[in-house]
Amino acid sequence: MRDITLRNITSTGSLLPAGVILCNETNPCTNFKFENVNMRSKLWDTLGIGYITHFAEGIATNSFPDPMLKPPGYYNDPKNRVLDAEMDPTQWLTSEFLFSKLSKIASGLDFNFDIIEYQNMIIEA
DSSP states (O other): OEEEEEEEEEEESOSSOSEEEEOBTTBOEEEEEEEEEEEEOHHHHHHTOOEEEESEEEEEESOBSOOOOBOTTGGGSGGGOSOOGGGOGGGGGSHHHHHHHHHHHHHHOOTTSOHHHHHHHHHHO
16 A cells, blocks of 8 residues: 555544554555544553554654654665564553553542543543
8 A cells, every 4th residue: 555645534432443554564555644633542542552553654744643654765674674563462462561551541640530530431431
């Protein structure tokens, strides 16, 4: 895939991560453009997991979360054609990863929060 533009897109409250861009290391996706693309989810934003992106190049402006596109031309060098460890979804099931995310969430919690509001947030997610 190449020359894909997403512009002025907003999504809120999804039960799934922001998106999945799976390309091939021998034929990477090129020239992706994300302009004003905002994909919000209380669950995934809290966990810090946005897009799952493999072997895609492009530019993102004013977009959340970051689609983690590599800069144009990045995969022209074959040594760069390796999967980034943070983009490997199998790591998300490890106890280390889950604990690090829970620690991050707990450190940011305001313990004067309204328990009903928190329960509703979990139910919505």
